[in-house]
Amino acid sequence: MRLYNLKDSHEEVSFSKAVQLGLGKKQGLFFPLELPKLNTQTLTDLMNLNFIDRSTKILSYFLHDEISSKDLKNIVKKSFSFQKPILKSISKNIACLELFHGPTLAFKDFGARFMANILQFLNVKNTPMTILTATSGDTGAAVAHAFYKMKNIRVIILYPNKKISTLQEKLFCTLGNNIYTIAINGSFDDCQNLVKKAFNDQDLKKKIILTSANSINISRLLAQICYYFEAFSKTPFEYHKKLIISVPCGNFGNLTAGLLAKSLGLPIKNFIAATNSNNTVPNFLKTGIWNPKKTISTISNAMDISRPNNWPRVKELFLKKKWSLKSLKYGSVSERNTKNTLKKLYNLGYISEPHAAIAYYLLKKKIKKTDYGLFFGTAHPTKFKNIVENILKINLKLPEILKKYNKKKMLSHFMKPNFEKLKKILLEKF
Numbered sequence: 001m002r003l004y005n006l007k008d009s010h011e012e013v014s015f016s017k018a019v020q021l022g023l024g025k026k027q028g029l030f031f032p033l034e035l036p037k038l039n040t041q042t043l044t045d046l047m048n049l050n051f052i053d054r055s056t057k058i059l060s061y062f063l064h065d066e067i068s069s070k071d072l073k074n075i076v077k078k079s080f081s082f083q084k085p086i087l088k089s090i091s092k093n094i095a096c097l098e099l100f101h102g103p104t105l106a107f108k109d110f111g112a113r114f115m116a117n118i119l120q121f122l123n124v125k126n127t128p129m130t131i132l133t134a135t136s137g138d139t140g141a142a143v144a145h146a147f148y149k150m151k152n153i154r155v156i157i158l159y160p161n162k163k164i165s166t167l168q169e170k171l172f173c174t175l176g177n178n179i180y181t182i183a184i185n186g187s188f189d190d191c192q193n194l195v196k197k198a199f200n201d202q203d204l205k206k207k208i209i210l211t212s213a214n215s216i217n218i219s220r221l222l223a224q225i226c227y228y229f230e231a232f233s234k235t236p237f238e239y240h241k242k243l244i245i246s247v248p249c250g251n252f253g254n255l256t257a258g259l260l261a262k263s264l265g266l267p268i269k270n271f272i273a274a275t276n277s278n279n280t281v282p283n284f285l286k287t288g289i290w291n292p293k294k295t296i297s298t299i300s301n302a303m304d305i306s307r308p309n310n311w312p313r314v315k316e317l318f319l320k321k322k323w324s325l326k327s328l329k330y331g332s333v334s335e336r337n338t339k340n341t342l343k344k345l346y347n348l349g350y351i352s353e354p355h356a357a358i359a360y361y362l363l364k365k366k367i368k369k370t371d372y373g374l375f376f377g378t379a380h381p382t383k384f385k386n387i388v389e390n391i392l393k394i395n396l397k398l399p400e401i402l403k404k405y406n407k408k409k410m411l412s413h414f415m416k417p418n419f420e421k422l423k424k425i426l427l428e429k430f
């Protein structure tokens with residue numbers, strides 16, 4: 001697959017290169033030069049396959065010229081070797097597609113694990129590599145577990161000290177081995193700034209191979225296309241032309257993957273881009289003005305992003321497919337409505353968490369009686385245990401995986417937001 005840089009279309013790279021680089025020149029995102037298109041028969045055939053075989057096929061439409069289908073199948077098998085998405089019915093024509101049954105209980109396991117296995121596969125010479133990433137929670141855990149114990153790959157994760165929950169911290173700061181975690185005395189922005197500085201440091205670039213693992217990486221997006229096909233395969237037949245999917249959005253990686261699935265030919269009628277009070281995109285769709293404000297802290301903190309990284313890809317896709325941005329449904333949900341929705345879902349017999357509740361709120365508001373609506377469950381409720389317990393006045397039982405890591409010893413290092421210190425760590429041999 002060839003990809004071009006959205007900020008400089010002269011820069012064209014292979015998929016392998018795009019995965020390793022993350023971003024192109026001028027920090028531009030990579031976008032596929034050609035988008036595969038499947039016919040109706042192929043789509044029907046795909047629906048009859050199991051999750052692994054179907055996902056291999058879908059990914060091979062993009063990657064066949066660089067990775068053989070046999071190798072790809074092994075990579076997909078290793079990456080998606082956990083419980084596949086589960087559909088939980090909420091009412092007659094609304095259901096939640098739970099994407100959080102992976103090793104770190106968030107949908108990010110799909111993308112992170114595929115990226116890890118692809119990077120390892122492409123690194124034929126076993127060159128030592130460093131993955132550097134900043135996290136406010138879910139990404140750190142998904143990335144750490146995905147790369148855990150991989151040879152010649154070291155992962156360094158920065159997070160704001162005392163600003164993430166102990167449960168979340170325990171999930172990725174107790175692993176050791178090739179996972180090095182640093183609690184920064186500062187904010188998430190301080191962490192991100194350190195990461196940015198590292199990627200802009202020419203001296204570092206000469207000495208080590210540095211890769212980022214956030215959702216700007218094209219491999220993560222491709223992996224996420226696969227569960228949209230699973231969503232469709234679980235949709236009752238009579239609703240096949242009436243499927244609406246509501247996606248809780250932060251960096252808009254998840255939605256981009258959904259739109260890519262649609263561009264392949266998957267007949268999803270509509271998407272809803274659901275955000276919390278960080279409403280840069282809803283405002284843009286309403287007014288045509290791009291005006292990111294200061295990021296607001298909310299209870300759906302994985303979506304506390306006011307400059308969504310993947311938005312240029314969404315725009316490009318609409319342009320290329322000649323779809324109208326007006327067809328994209330959207331909304332921004334207040335804290336009060338998020339909390340009330342969580343309670344409403346609980347009264348319907350479903351325990352959710354703030355991110356999915358935002359998607360449900362907008363789905364419920366916008367869906368027609370004759371449509372079928374899915375909203376994505378992006379994280380297990382216990383990952384936001386305190387918030388959910390406080391709102392619903394219940395006690396949540398911890399899943400085995402969280403219990404297991406909760407007992408382990410924390411191995412994090414501590415640091416002030418000091419780039420020279422970070423650089424020294426990056427230059428250490430491993």
Ligand SMILES: *Cc1c(COP(=O)(O)O)cnc(C)c1O
Pocket residue numbers: 106108138139215248249250251252253254255302303355378379
């Ligand atoms: C990361 C995350 C999101 C946002 O996904 P994007 O792809 O960044 O839009 C939503 N919910 C949860 C629980 C997340 O961890």
